[in-house]
Amino acid sequence: MKMTALSELSITQYRTEHRVLISQVLANIGWERRYIDGQLQAIDAFAGDAENCRVFVASLSDHFAGYVSIQFYAWNRLAQIHGLAVDPSLQGRGIASRLVKRAEDFVVTKRGRGVYVDTPVTNTGAREFYLKQGYKQDYVMTAYYDNDLDGVTYLKFLDLSPM
């Protein structure tokens, strides 16, 4: 795809027709089928919880670009990013930054205190990405993933001062 200005980026709420497009992005990234199915099941559940969950999708000039899914927990007023992916052909253009900002804006509307996210320690690209968005590394979870891979949690507290 030719370089397209981010002004042509649209971010909207997930609809059922996006399901197959998310599946394709995750396949393009190289995810195994079982992980894609797990992610799609979570998205199905999120789509049914309008109070505490959001899935936002990004399209760049009519090309489906990626998504973010987030769940807000009322008990501690923190939210967790469950999924974030941008198609490899469209990475490096600021699309994930915009998706995460939209997810954080949702958390602010819930008067949430912050956002956290887990990723494999080996996912250096995502780790750099979260640092760039102002997240701080919080803790490492030994063998968090089923192949004995450690996980690392990034956390960002949000500014809740009145505008």
Ligand SMILES: CC(C)(COP(=O)(O)OP(=O)(O)OC[C@H]1O[C@@H](n2cnc3c(N)ncnc32)[C@H](O)[C@@H]1OP(=O)(O)O)[C@@H](O)C(=O)NCCC(=O)NCCS
């Ligand atoms: C991580 C991911 C979502 C980033 O998407 P993206 O749209 O390319 O990210 P952005 O363009 O908004 O990146 C913003 C900044 O993050 C940093 N960053 C993003 N990807 C990076 C990478 N692979 N390596 C190093 N830094 C990276 C850069 O500082 C970048 O700013 P710059 O382009 O001005 O240098 C994307 O690479 C992806 O889908 N990866 C596979 C799935 C995944 O790992 N998801 C996260 C799981 S929790």
